[in-house]
Amino acid sequence: MSEKKKCLGCGVVLQDENILQEGYTTQLDNDICQRCFRMKNYGEYQVVTKSNDEYIEILKNVGKTKDLVLYITDLLNLEKDMAEIRKILPNKMILVLNKKDVLPKSIKETKLIQYFDTCGISFEEVIVISAKKNYNIDYLLKRIKFYQTSKNVYVVGRTNAGKSSLINKLIKNYSDNVQELTMSPLPSTTLNMVNIEINDYLTLIDTPGLVDSFSILNYVSPSMFKKISPRKEIKPKTYQLRKNQSILIENFLRIDYIEGEKNSFTLFVSNDLKVKRLLNSTNKDDLKDLSKTTYQVKYNEDLVIHGLGFIRIVNKGVVDIYIDKNIETFMRKSVI
Ligand SMILES: Nc1nc2c(ncn2[C@@H]2O[C@H](COP(=O)(O)OP(=O)(O)OP(=O)(O)O)[C@@H](O)[C@H]2O)c(=O)[nH]1
Numbered sequence: 618m619s620e621k622k623k624c625l626g627c628g629v630v631l632q633d634e635n636i637l638q639e640g641y642t643t644q645l646d647n648d649i650c651q652r653c654f655r656m657k658n659y660g661e662y663q664v665v666t667k668s669n670d671e672y673i674e675i676l677k678n679v680g681k682t683k684d685l686v687l688y689i690t691d692l693l694n695l696e697k698d699m700a701e702i703r704k705i706l707p708n709k710m711i712l713v714l715n716k717k718d719v720l721p722k723s724i725k726e727t728k729l730i731q732y733f734d735t736c737g738i739s740f741e742e743v744i745v746i747s748a749k750k751n752y753n754i755d756y757l758l759k760r761i762k763f764y765q766t767s768k769n770v771y772v773v774g775r776t777n778a779g780k781s782s783l784i785n786k787l788i789k790n791y792s793d794n795v796q797e798l799t800m801s802p803l804p805s806t807t808l809n810m811v812n813i814e815i816n817d818y819l820t821l822i823d824t825p826g827l828v829d830s831f832s833i834l835n836y837v838s839p840s841m842f843k844k845i846s847p848r849k850e851i852k853p854k855t856y857q858l859r860k861n862q863s864i865l866i867e868n869f870l871r872i873d874y875i876e877g878e879k880n881s882f883t884l885f886v887s888n889d890l891k892v893k894r895l896l897n898s899t900n901k902d903d904l905k906d907l908s909k910t911t912y913q914v915k916y917n918e919d920l921v922i923h924g925l926g927f928i929r930i931v932n933k934g935v936v937d938i939y940i941d942k943n944i945e946t947f948m949r950k951s952v953i
């Protein structure tokens with residue numbers, strides 16, 4: 618039996634029967650589905666909701682191979698813990714930290730790499746890149762060649778990390794292949810595995826990303842989504858706070874500095890967001906009906922807000938934060 622034809626942009630099986638279902642195309646001769654066609658040509662995005670069970674199944678199959686894996690992650694949205702992923706994927710793995718262009722240039726790459734040296738999970742190598750700005754892609758390709766165990770190399774990572782963007786860059790730089798994967802600012806763009814032959818020695822396999830149900834991006838309007846996703850280099854904003862002072866970001870996050878000496882809070886979030894300082898939080902009630910979490914901050918830690926970015930706090934102290942209950946927040950040793 619012949620294999621069903623798949624969309625070259627997102628990997629979905631093509632069908633011409635039901636316009637409401639994924640993979641629809643007017644003609645089965647087409648190379649891409651209607652959704653990809655619209656995204657590529659008109660920038661019209663259509664959200665598809667994928668279940669993470671499907672994604673985990675795909676990863677388990679990758680885990681059964683002995684092939685090299687590139688794990689792509691967005692530098693502004695580093696995973697809290699990679700241990701779970703590592704259990705499913707015992708493969709040789711290069712950790713690729715993408716979107717370097719949005720981090721301030723002042724942040725040293727060596728610092729970012731060092732952070733992973735102490736995280737307790739091993740990788741063949743940690744490499745910082747920008748798929749968008751074509752930064753360090755040559756070096757990454759060299760290291761792929763060095764570590765690959767067969768022709769196949771899998772590209773995995775959470776949705777929106779930039780997997781398809783990276784592969785497109787590799788195709789553009791090093792291949793005669795004219796295939797172009799679909800990329801978009803919205804989650805769940807790639808729907809199934811897609812094989813891309815770069816040359817006789819290397820086939821990259823794009824995969825759909827794990828859906829991030831704890832990201833703030835799931836809980837904001839489309840216009841706020843745009844504001845939250847940084848497109849340019851972030852200019853960090855520093856606020857010196859005393860006890861009982863607060864920071865308010867738009868209408869979704871409040872940080873109260875409850876206890877401690879004068880402290881420095883540096884925001885690594887999109888430049889487009891409105892930030893307000895409240896001098897005396899005791900008589901202000903903004904966002905106090907949102908879910909509250911109290912953190913005991915140690916020296917030089919980052920408060921991470923999933924999907925938004927992070928806030929570096931220099932000294933010890935106690936902070937209360939108020940945010941939608943579905944959004945994951947956590948403290949980590951500062952990456953800076
Ligand atoms: N600033 C910046 N944006 C990037 C970079 N790489 C990718 N992006 C953007 O990130 C968004 C997601 O990119 P995709 O390549 O579609 O991500 P993906 O990992 O394939 O996503 P799924 O297919 O949904 O799993 C797009 O808006 C890209 O333009 C980068 O290096 N820098």
Ligand SMILES: [Mg+2]
Pocket residue numbers: 780781782799800806807823824825
């Ligand atoms: Mg993709």
